[in-house]
Amino acid sequence: MKCNRLYPSLASRLGSVWYRHFRTYTKDIVSNGFPPFMEPLIFLAGMGLGMARYVPNFVGMSYLQFLATGLVMTSAMFTASFECTFGTFIRLEFDKIYDGMLAAPLSVANVVVGEAIWAGTKGAFFSFAVLVIISAFGIVNFFTALLTPIVGFLTGLLFAAIALLMTSFVKNINHFNFYFTGLLSPMFMFCGTIFPITNLPKSLQIVAELLPLTHPVRLGRVVVMASGWKYSLLLDLFYMVCVTSIVLFLAVRRLEHRMVK
Amino acid sequence: MPKNAIEVDHLFKTYADGTTAVDDVSFRIPEGTCFGFLGPNGAGKTTLMKMLFGMVRRDCRKETHVSVFGFDPARNELAIKHLSGVVPQDDNLDAEMNVSANLLIYSKFYGLPSKETRLRIAELLDFMELKEKSESKVNDLSGGMKRRLVIARALLNKPRLLILDEPTTGLDPQVRQVIWDKARSLKKEGVTILLTTHYMEEAYQIADSIIIMDKGKRVIEGSPRELLSKGIESWVLEVLDPETMGASGETFSEGCLSPGVRREDGNSRSQFFSDHPETLRELASRLPSGATHVRPTNLEDLFLRATGRQLNEMQ
Numbered sequence: 285m286k287c288n289r290l291y292p293s294l295a296s297r298l299g300s301v302w303y304r305h306f307r308t309y310t311k312d313i314v315s316n317g318f319p320p321f322m323e324p325l326i327f328l329a330g331m332g333l334g335m336a337r338y339v340p341n342f343v344g345m346s347y348l349q350f351l352a353t354g355l356v357m358t359s360a361m362f363t364a365s366f367e368c369t370f371g372t373f374i375r376l377e378f379d380k381i382y383d384g385m386l387a388a389p390l391s392v393a394n395v396v397v398g399e400a401i402w403a404g405t406k407g408a409f410f411s412f413a414v415l416v417i418i419s420a421f422g423i424v425n426f427f428t429a430l431l432t433p434i435v436g437f438l439t440g441l442l443f444a445a446i447a448l449l450m451t452s453f454v455k456n457i458n459h460f461n462f463y464f465t466g467l468l469s470p471m472f473m474f475c476g477t478i479f480p481i482t483n484l485p486k487s488l489q490i491v492a493e494l495l496p497l498t499h500p501v502r503l504g505r506v507v508v509m510a511s512g513w514k515y516s517l518l519l520d521l522f523y524m525v526c527v528t529s530i531v532l533f534l535a536v537r538r539l540e541h542r543m544v545k
Numbered sequence: 546m547p548k549n550a551i552e553v554d555h556l557f558k559t560y561a562d563g564t565t566a567v568d569d570v571s572f573r574i575p576e577g578t579c580f581g582f583l584g585p586n587g588a589g590k591t592t593l594m595k596m597l598f599g600m601v602r603r604d605c606r607k608e609t610h611v612s613v614f615g616f617d618p619a620r621n622e623l624a625i626k627h628l629s630g631v632v633p634q635d636d637n638l639d640a641e642m643n644v645s646a647n648l649l650i651y652s653k654f655y656g657l658p659s660k661e662t663r664l665r666i667a668e669l670l671d672f673m674e675l676k677e678k679s680e681s682k683v684n685d686l687s688g689g690m691k692r693r694l695v696i697a698r699a700l701l702n703k704p705r706l707l708i709l710d711e712p713t714t715g716l717d718p719q720v721r722q723v724i725w726d727k728a729r730s731l732k733k734e735g736v737t738i739l740l741t742t743h744y745m746e747e748a749y750q751i752a753d754s755i756i757i758m759d760k761g762k763r764v765i766e767g768s769p770r771e772l773l774s775k776g777i778e779s780w781v782l783e784v785l786d787p788e789t790m791g792a793s794g795e796t797f798s799e800g801c802l803s804p805g806v807r808r809e810d811g812n813s814r815s816q817f818f819s820d821h822p823e824t825l826r827e828l829a830s831r832l833p834s835g836a837t838h839v840r841p842t843n844l845e846d847l848f849l850r851a852t853g854r855q856l857n858e859m860q
Contacts, residue, residue: 292656388654
């Protein structure tokens with residue numbers, strides 16, 4: 285990137301925002317690193333020991349494999365969603381972190397996009413953590429699944445963008461409950477994580493195709509299994525890139541009005 | 546003639562809810578001087594400052610012209626912020642990080658290289674007398690230390706303009722003296738300082754020039770000393786309990802006073818202003834001793850006179 289004499293380059297500005305979040309997150313690496321590894325462990329132990337043995341093989345893999353490969357991307361979704369709803373809201377309204385940042389040579393767009401990139405990074409890290417656990421259990425092959433964090437990153441970015449747009453509307457922190465219970469929980473159930481969406485009635489399948497989680501789960505499952513490649517996955521990728529760009533653009537616009545009066 | 550760091554002509558700001566925070570304010574700030582904005586809460590001081598670095602959007606008007614080191618904040622806020630350091634009214638430090646990490650993280654926003662930064666941080670902690678606290682958590686710092694840390698943070702990039710928004714509100718007298726002392730030494734190094742405050746004392750200590758604002762408008766402008774000599778009589782007699790004037794209260798009414806004496810009542814006290822202390826002492830001698838007090842006027846009297854005695858709804 286070209287060196288700008290008037291103020292730091294765009295890459296440097298986005299990087300500095302990322303660095304702020306990185307330092308704050310890694311300061312408590314033990315307590316912050318605990319959930320991404322433990323959550324999938326608990327879930328798989330329960331499902332693997334209990335549930336999975338009653339479910340016969342389907343769609344070319346064991347039920348445990350199906351669940352495990354779905355979990356990789358929902359984990360990225362949840363971490364990015366928490367980061368950019370409660371996390372962003374607290375920084376915005378209670379800690380006034382952005383007021384401090386905006387006094388430095390950063391624009392609102394730099395701060396918001398830098399934050400989304402950080403949430404994407406957390407998505408990559410969380411999906412990687414799930415991969416480590418499920419490959420340690422021999423459910424998938426670690427070495428053929430090494431592209432997983434990239435899809436985790438894009439998934440984190442997608443849900444960061446949506447969460448930031450939500451945050452731009454929210455005046456009371458408890459209103460995030462509507463988002464988590466009203467959108468994220470149903471998506472976790474009905475977007476192909478727990479069972480294939482082809483089991484849904486036709487009309488609901490269309491709804492599922494419109495929801496954002498369906499696409500990273502479908503793409504992620506193929507990438508983690510390193511099999512089942514098909515061209516239609518490009519459509520999932522296209523959906524993710526388009527929705528991320530449009531929603532992030534709107535989030536920046538709305539947060540600009542919130543941060544700069 | 547010295548170059549102006551800041552030039553502002555006909556600046557207006559009306560918020561979305563319809564309140565006019567800044568109403569046609571113009572001023573020039575020569576480089577290397579300290580310029581103070583005084584006014585009660587809600588006078589528009591903070592809004593005005595925030596418009597200079599793009600944290601508040603100004604009203605779009607043809608006659609408005611704003612230049613900070615030749616840059617217009619509406620178009621080039623980043624260039625302005627790169628040349629400035631801002632000490633906001635509230636300490637918005639990263640409470641989760643320790644003192645030196647706060648400075649290190651903030652230095653990245655300016656794109657400062659790590660090696661240079663470590664030296665700069667050590668230098669600033671020394672300058673702001675926080676050396677022993679470099680590994681302390683922000684939450685363990687006293688109010689005065691937090692304030693000094695915010696000032697150190699604003700100096701990381703060696704700014705040419707330092708914006709201080711009520712830098713010493715709520716701090717004890719010793720810390721205030723330290724902060725004023727630092728401000729003066731920065732000014733000597735050629736840093737332009739923009740200050741908002743409602744302490745007259747503070748403006749008198751560090752500002753070369755002040756504007757008193759009220760309800761978004763400029764009320765008066767000048768150097769603190771000049772304003773005192775021109776804006777208000779030199780002496781005041783204060784009667785803290787007007788009841789003591791008792792039956793003779795009549796003789797103290799405006800019409801009966803000697804020429805050049807002005808009476809003002811408010812906040813359950815009466816004040817008599819005059820350029821001649823003898824006149825006031827003579828007046829005082831007619832009242833019970835101990836009930837009166839004759840002293841030179843200060844900026845506070847001027848401020849109260851300029852902005853009116855009634856509290857406005859924002860205070």
